[in-house]
Amino acid sequence: MDELDNYPLLLDHLIQSEISENLLLDGKIITCAKFDQKYAKNAENRLEEEFPEHIIGCKALESEKKVISVTSRNTLTIRASSSLEIESKIQCDYFATSICSLIIGESLETCHIFFGSVIGDLIDWKPSEQRKPVMRKGHKGMIFSIVTDSTRLFTISDDRTIRMWSISDRESGPIHTVFGHTARPFAISVDIASKLIYTGGIEQTLFCWKYDDSSITLNQKTPLSIGTIRKISQLDKSTLAITSQNGDLLKINLELGKPELSALKDHVMNFAFIHDRLVILTEECELIVYETYQMDRIVFRCSRMKHMMSSDDSAVVWHQNTLIVITEFSVHRLKLSMNVITTICYQTYVILKTIDGLIQIYNFYEPEHVRCLKRFRPKNPSMLPAVFTLVGDILVFGTTHGELFHTDLTDEPEDSELSLSRRDSYELFGGKEVTCIRPIAKKCPLFMALGKTGIWSTLKCVDGGGIEILNSRSFSASSQMAWPSKFIEWNDELLIAGFYGTSLIIWNSTTGLPVFDVYCGGGHRIWKLNHSTHTTFNFDFIRDSELCRQKIDFSAKQYLISTAHSSPIVAASGSQNYLVTVSLDGHLSIANSQGKPIVTIFVGENLLCTDIFEHGEEEVFVLAGGGKSKLSVIRFNPKELQNHNVFWMRHVARPDEGRVVAVKTCKLRSKIFFIASYSSGVIEVFRCTGKPLESMVTLELDDSLGIGSKMDYDEGKLVVGTSGSYLLNYKLKKTGKIGETKRIKLADRSGVTSVTCSHGITYLGCDSGHVYQENDSEITRIHSHLSTVVGIVASEDRIHSVSLDCAILTGSSPASRQSTIVDMPNAMVKTGEGSLAVVGDQIQIINNL
């Protein structure tokens, strides 16, 4: 199976089609859908069933050298396994459509077939004995999958139940019925050795059930966030393969997924690891520093200490006015004139707040010359520092109330500035604790901040002392993260660790995918996560005053992702170097021109349109908009994005204007404008000033024109196609104003669904399937599809268009036709030097059409 890892979709398909591994006979691959050309090049022997036959299961009868397959029409086809030639067909006497099947028995004589039908009948058929099957009633909705453990059947259905049936007692109903799913469950798999059943579906959660002879009980629920689960297969004793709707594959190692818990020490109040040393504050208020975590040699001991705070490389312990600072190199005791309220530490720096309300910053780098670097009184007396870092010489700290402060350590003492306006602070942190601050790279003025509300942002220390927000990002709506707490670097990727309910969750901020989650009881205020080996981490935490260690292995879950989206891609835009795609689940993916994702950003739910514009080599603009009336603008420098994932992002909300249906970046001389068309019929022009976007002009289309459903821009000319079947041209002026220059009513009344312009000629595609060109107000038809045109690309000499009928037409009289691999194409754009990208439930790159 390993060599298939290079083809995640292929593996996915084998699993989805319920073809077992042993069917990969003599290098032959049998797929079960006619239009899966993506696998064609891998198949030596290929056979296509004619539409609309729909194969729902097959099996090799190795002793008889036959391959049998069954279809949605309940027909059994027997073929010779050498040539795949049909030997005979048997029709089952049942006429509702079936959508899943199970074949048991190793010969034609003993062959026993089960169908699950759309109306919920479980059809039990022995083709060698009779044409008339036994109908086994129970399910109230369509059956999605049937599996067996050799004596029993397990079925899963639209009625949200799992039912267990006896194979031998054909007249009986289900032995047991169990509820649990609250949305459509599609997949079921049975682990015979451990008597477990795995199920999943729309909820994106893996359900694990235990079964015995008479009952099934729920054992565990694991949220997965890879989109709708379509198929679950057990690859070997410890590996589950889960495929999602959009062809992603997730391999779960069941053994690694259940980490062992070990207890290190009892009666612990707080702890820290400082390089190899273990620092412990016991319930008896004793501070102990052990040489190693094995705790066999104590290097420092001190009693009557009550509080402790720690970072990755230092700890500070205090009681009243006594302070002990432990760094990699030293232990230092300090007595202050005031009692301490709270302290935090980072490297050799310590920030503390005393009861008189003063904030003080110390550096313990040279224990002989400890000095107070800064001392100041914050305006807000209740302010408590929560976390801090150093960005060059600037010390940035976040508070428990969601504010950021910064101070230049090379400056005179007695000052510290609030970094952001109240409004910006509230947007980033929502008045809740700042949980982590992390510098992006050495000698770089950028840093990232994470808030308890689940928003993380990239910020920049500006020359002259301010702090600017570059972007803020959040977890996708479907992600389960309630308390994000820490950035972790792993494998050159930035992960975010946090908690959800009773589990520790690790999230990948680049791909937007969960990496790991484990039950830990929840509610830990004091915990550490440290590398142990390349893929394993030690998760240490205190529970019920016991220091516990859980070894967690990030390789327990392995993703093979085909696109960065967990729902079909609804729009795309291409440029010389990039392909941008958006989906209804709210993800925007910036990929290279061959579709390989660079970064995935959760922008907001229901994205409907996007646009990319490369402005020279230094600057790239990406727009996105959708159902939440929000226009998002992303600006990045290609190098910064590649190296540090750094980009600039802003949003504008227009709640009164309905959906954002089309967006376009326009360059007029050196100025950049952004144009958005809303479902209310309004078109708005924005100017990019670097600060929040500035609205220049709004224009309302006449009611009779419909809404501006598609837009393109070419050298000062904005072309708009409307839902009321008009083609409108506007001239963009340098003030941002737009003036109508042309209005053509199309004879095709079906509404414009795609527009592109090139070299002064406009090309239009309509809902009717016709593609037209407009040249000097003259409309001529180029070619016709049988469904809505969703994308037009004008190449040097020819026009390509794609429609929901899954055909790409090129040129005219007659147009050449090519089927798409994508099942429901939603757009086609030009990307790279001259490639076409067709997007839908996946991305298809066509390099030479």
Next chain:
Amino acid sequence: MGKTSRDKRDIYYRLAKENKWRARSAFKLMQIDDEFGILKDVTRAVDLCAAPGSWSQVLAKRLFVEGSDAKVVAIDLQPMAPIPGVIQLQGDITSVDTANQVIEHFSGEKSDIVICDGAPDVTGIHSLDEFMQAELILAAFNITSHVLKTKGTFLAKIFRSRNSSLLYAQMKKYFKKVYLAKPRSSRQSSCEAFILCLDYSPPEGFVPTMSKSSLELTDASGVTADVIDGFVTCGDLSGWDSEKSYPLDIDVSFQKGIVDEDQKNRYEFKDVVQPPTDPAYKEALEMKKKGVFSKVSADLTKELKAERKRGREQRKAKEEEERAVDSVAEKLEAAQIEK
């Protein structure tokens, strides 16, 4: 449809609820009829896959005029709330019995028109959904061939996807004219359209059958756009636009254009006119509402916690045991040394 976001602003959804239509699809049939006049002079009509019944409502409204003796038969597998005057048959459209019952209701006559707004339950697997939709149309055509008079009309919902051209080609064999109709109330961004087949004239020697359900053509690539007689957008282009978001406070009870300023009232959420009667997930939904599932989840968490605790207690017990053994050993050792 949900109570918020897009749907709230979808004009046809609002119109449907304001005017007591059971689904917004009622407008689709009305707009197709306005364009083609397919319900003109119709006295016998069959509505296949009728539930929840919006098309039957339109048939009833447009056919039951004074002085007409029109009859409408609505067929569905699911039960449907009654509509005055509409004869309801709860039955399977793939059975000859159903066809015969229809003809019985028409006193032996055949129907003038057969309409079908049915769609299979979408599973999200495109090839399967497409297959099931094709199956449904073919099944609808099979019963139509039993009950439709020569020169009659057949109208069915279709998803214009990869292989639907084969269906057009097939229909073209039995009807003189085949149009694709797209009402303005159907969203442009959806591949939904309606196949309107006029002038039923089956080839000579054609015997209606229920068992034949496969397409006669199989190669979609050979079928060009010419197979249909035209794609027709139905409905007034300057009327309500299904793509457009309208403000919530406009009055939608009347036809567009005759809005009385005084009657503008704020949009309020109204309950759906006819909720689904018997969904497959009914029982599961009731359990969810009763909180059965959340209790199960809570119990699972409790169980996990308890298991951890048990493990800890066991470990402690073991440690104490070891300590006890050790102390006994120590005592023994000490005793031996004393000796």
